[in-house]
Amino acid sequence: MSRGLAQLYEYTNAHFLADTLLMRLHAYPEYAAHTEEHDRLVESLDSLRLTFDSGETAMTLDAIEELRSWLAVHIQGMDLRLSTYVAENGIPVIRR
Numbered sequence: 001m002s003r004g005l006a007q008l009y010e011y012t013n014a015h016f017l018a019d020t021l022l023m024r025l026h027a028y029p030e031y032a033a034h035t036e037e038h039d040r041l042v043e044s045l046d047s048l049r050l051t052f053d054s055g056e057t058a059m060t061l062d063a064i065e066e067l068r069s070w071l072a073v074h075i076q077g078m079d080l081r082l083s084t085y086v087a088e089n090g091i092p093v094i095r096r
């Protein structure tokens with residue numbers, strides 16, 4: 001696996017785990033749609049890894065950039081909506 005692909009795997013795994021925990025903790029209403037989008041990216045990453053391992057590295061570099069762009073759109077869209085929801089419906093803080 002290329003270094004760029006490995007970094008993308010690490011980043012997305014950490015990101016998706018954090019998102020999933022937040023959505024479950026806050027009973028996020030868009031949980032299904034959000035996790036479906038995560039699943040599609042994981043499928044693309046798995047497919048990309050297979051392509052890279054078969055020796056098609058030039059095509060893989062372009063695909064990695066495409067996935068990075070997709071992830072940026074996801075963060076600016078679905079993740080922003082999630083963070084807004086959590087901020088508006090978060091666990092109340094007890095103040096003394």
Ligand SMILES: [Fe+2]
Nearest residue numbers: 019074078079
């Ligand atoms: Fe997400």
